[in-house]
Amino acid sequence: MSRVPEGFPKDFLWGGAFAANQMEGAYDVGGKGLCIADINEFVDDIPLDKKYNGEVTTQYIKDAIASKDRVFPKRWGIDFYHTYKEDLKLLKELGLKTYRTSINWARIFPHGDETEPNEEGLKFYEDLINEIIANGMEPMITISHYEMPLYLTTHYKGWYSREVIDFFYRYCKVLFDRFGDRVKLWIIVNQINLIAVESFNHLGVAEDLVENIAEAKYQAVHNEMVACAKATAYAHSLNKDIQIGMMLCGGPDYPATCKPEDVLACMRHNQMEYFCADVLLRGRYPGYAFRFFEERGYNIVFGEEDEEILKNTADFMSFSYYYTRVCDKESYERDNSSYRNKELPANPWGWTIDPTGLRYMLNVFYDRYQCPIYITENGVGNGISIVLLFNIISSLPSDASTLYTRFMSGKSVAVSAVAAIIIVAIVIAIVVFVVVLQDGERRIPVQYSKKMQGRKMVGGQSTSIPLKVNTAGVIPVIFASSLMSFPVVIAGFFQVNYDTIGGKILLALNSSSWFNPERPAYSVGLIVYIALIIVFAYFYTSITFNPLEVANNMKKSGGFIPGIRPGKPTSDYLDGILEYIILIGACGLIIVCLVPIIVSGLFSVSRLSFGGTSLIIIVGVVLETIKAVESQMLVRNYKGFLND
Numbered sequence: 001m002s003r004v005p006e007g008f009p010k011d012f013l014w015g016g017a018f019a020a021n022q023m024e025g026a027y028d029v030g031g032k033g034l035c036i037a038d039i040n041e042f043v044d045d046i047p048l049d050k051k052y053n054g055e056v057t058t059q060y061i062k063d064a065i066a067s068k069d070r071v072f073p074k075r076w077g078i079d080f081y082h083t084y085k086e087d088l089k090l091l092k093e094l095g096l097k098t099y100r101t102s103i104n105w106a107r108i109f110p111h112g113d114e115t116e117p118n119e120e121g122l123k124f125y126e127d128l129i130n131e132i133i134a135n136g137m138e139p140m141i142t143i144s145h146y147e148m149p150l151y152l153t154t155h156y157k158g159w160y161s162r163e164v165i166d167f168f169y170r171y172c173k174v175l176f177d178r179f180g181d182r183v184k185l186w187i188i189v190n191q192i193n194l195i196a197v198e199s200f201n202h203l204g205v206a207e208d209l210v211e212n213i214a215e216a217k218y219q220a221v222h223n224e225m226v227a228c229a230k231a232t233a234y235a236h237s238l239n240k241d242i243q244i245g246m247m248l249c250g251g252p253d254y255p256a257t258c259k260p261e262d263v264l265a266c267m268r269h270n271q272m273e274y275f276c277a278d279v280l281l282r283g284r285y286p287g288y289a290f291r292f293f294e295e296r297g298y299n300i301v302f303g304e305e306d307e308e309i310l311k312n313t314a315d316f317m318s319f320s321y322y323y324t325r326v327c328d329k330e331s332y333e334r335d336n337s338s339y340r341n342k343e344l345p346a347n348p349w350g351w352t353i354d355p356t357g358l359r360y361m362l363n364v365f366y367d368r369y370q371c372p373i374y375i376t377e378n379g380v381g382n383g384i385s386i387v388l389l390f391n392i393i394s395s396l397p398s399d400a401s402t403l404y405t406r407f408m409s410g411k412s413v414a415v416s417a418v419a420a421i422i423i424v425a426i427v428i429a430i431v432v433f434v435v436v437l438q439d440g441e442r443r444i445p446v447q448y449s450k451k452m453q454g455r456k457m458v459g460g461q462s463t464s465i466p467l468k469v470n471t472a473g474v475i476p477v478i479f480a481s482s483l484m485s486f487p488v489v490i491a492g493f494f495q496v497n498y499d500t501i502g503g504k505i506l507l508a509l510n511s512s513s514w515f516n517p518e519r520p521a522y523s524v525g526l527i528v529y530i531a532l533i534i535v536f537a538y539f540y541t542s543i544t545f546n547p548l549e550v551a552n553n554m555k556k557s558g559g560f561i562p563g564i565r566p567g568k569p570t571s572d573y574l575d576g577i578l579e580y581i582i583l584i585g586a587c588g589l590i591i592v593c594l595v596p597i598i599v600s601g602l603f604s605v606s607r608l609s610f611g612g613t614s615l616i617i618i619v620g621v622v623l624e625t626i627k628a629v630e631s632q633m634l635v636r637n638y639k640g641f642l643n644d
Contacts, residue, residue: 013138015098016091017377019145019190021074024104026081031118033110034150036201039064042071055207056200061154084128092135099137100376101128102145102190105171112149112167113156117174129182139183140376142247143172143231145190146201158204159220162303165227172231180239187318187376188228191249192276195221196337214335215298225279226306233312243315246280247376248273250319252361253338256328257556265332268292272336274368281369283311292336317369320377321358323351328556342550343463406603430595434619437588440469442581444574448559463559465550467577470585472540474616477589479540480532484509484525515601526597530590537586547574592616 021037039061064070080087091099105112107121132139152164172188194202195217203220210216232244253273255266271288278286284307293300323346325338344352358378365373403423408416443464488510497503507513508525515523551570560566564573592615 013098013374015096015100015137015140016094017100017140018080019142019147020102020104020107021077021145021147023077023080025075025077025079027075029081030107030120030124031110032104032121033106033112034065035104035106035147036150036153036204037074037146038072038150040072040074040201042073054197054200055213057208058154058206059208061150061206065150081124085131088131088135088137092137096137098140098185099132099135100140100142100187101132102142102147103175104147105144105168106147106149108174109149109167109171111151111155112164112171113152115170117171122174122178126178129179133182138185140185140187140374141175141179141183142187142190143175144168144188146198148204150204153200153204153206157206157209157216158200159224160203160205160210160216162223165223165230168224168227169230169234172227173234176231176235176238176242180235180242184241185243185245186235187245187247188231188314189224190247191320192221192224192228192247192280193273194249212298214296215300218293218298219300221276222300222302222306225276226303226309228280228314229309229312232314233309236312245316245318245374246277246314247318247320248277250321250361250365251323251325252357252364253325253327254341256326256331256553257558259329259556262328265329266327269327269332269336269338277317277365277369279310280314281317281371283313285310316372316374317365318374318376319361319365321361321375322378324354324357325352342465342553345466426595430592430615431619433588434592434615437470437585437592438616438619441466442469442577443467444577445562446554446559447562465574467574467581468585469581470588471545471578471582472537472585474589475540476533476536476586477593477616479536480529481511483532484511484529511597512600515598517602523601526594529593533590533593534583534586537582537589541578541582545578547571547578550574589616 021035026032027034027038039056041064064072078087088099103125104121107124108117110118129139129141148158152158152161152167156163158164176186191198191202199205199213199217200207203217203224205213205216205220207213228246235242235244253266253270255263268288271286272292275286275289278289292298324341324344326341327338331337331339340346340350341352341354344354346352358375362373362375407419407423411419443466446463446465448463488506491506496506504522507519508522509528510522510525511529513519513522514526548568548571551567551574554560554570555566561570561573564570
């Protein structure tokens, strides 16, 4: 018998996952109270890679609750609350064996501190679980996935308040009693170690209600782990078949350099990332956690029975995996943080694409815990952009009809054929040009010095810094168009005399007036538009790419550009290259944007969806998604996961 497994076992669970707060909607239906996710606001003027859920204050919470015009998309989701039967049939058609979802705490206990649950909420989840099973999938249920009742954050202090331990325990007991006969796989808290970027969503602690928010986060997590252990003990006493899991956000961090101090700092950083798993799977606090708290002056208060309660350990581990990062001595000592690994490509979210990290993570976790492991989240992370892509593509039939009516309808066959060929050729040429523009890179060679490490000579590797030709993406076009259209939009609220100087200026700012043979003078506004694109291309690149930081990181790692001294000379060299690369990229954007404007003006054709900004978005999303899928497919040799 071979000691190396071949492929996956027959009972391997292939599945999909959604959280209740992401998809259910129906935020004010069925007796549900407001939860934390219901005040996650959508703000469209922040770059995608800069969006994250930070700390909030009680004033923000009050304003969000009272607001009538701000956008909180999780209140509506995809209306899964009303369409789950149809949606689950689609998942069944994919051949999934399991479906992971969460139960919205605020749908069962609207305020969180009630003594009796909301029966209407329980009935919804009972029907949902039964439907999951009817479609041949095993339900995996997360009890808390950023859905704490908002009342517990305003009338208590979220998980920082010990009262919440008992509230949550009561909530868990209700779920186990009601669904424990059908649901065998439970995850009590989603990504319990996410106390940095998701701290309020996760813990519900408003920063103005505590003296030290950093300390308060670890106190809150402690209380949460005690509640998890209490719930685990109850589930095991109720039904021996119930399996309780704990879940981490599992992106491993690598040392930024091979310097011993960076390696040690990264190890200590990772320890605190695994800290919650060590407690919930081993049943006690590790010594390194107490040292970490002591070094930072954190005082974590234990209840009299907490240590005994924590001995009720989980049955399996689960984790999400989207990216890896790097850590060094400075980032660890500053705030126990990590940062993006510039050696790896990243998706529009700024998440580095690293299939090897998944393999690394699996080995680390199994070696550490020797228990069943579930990868409960892993994906491309480009969903919003894909939705936007399909929205644009949906307009293509209308565009085709517009072109047919303008250039081919009523014409002879020969003329129509020539027109069709010209249109197709122009479209193909523009698409090819945009692909080249989006994917074009200037690679700066980087050499790492050789050095003795022990008895071995290490280093000497060669790599490169990829500088995209279109460094700013579609952002300069969006900024320029928004700035140009702002006066026009404002003027629309008033009666404007377009024969005056002000009116003529407004016409010049309006792109619909450009390249109009009857009013050629108004095309002067195009000069302003071109200038703004160039300005914003330089501006956006300056805030997203810091040559000095790159140069300093290279110097720390022993890297250098051949022929260029490390440090400031390297930074100046990168600055010089960026100067003309940005200009080339901006000129490319201008060409792409001008084509639909020229066609619209000269031939009186309404603005086409596949020109300008839309085409850049379409090509960019398709290219990034293909790259992300390819990176996922690098792990398609599943046998490799099981070989060692």
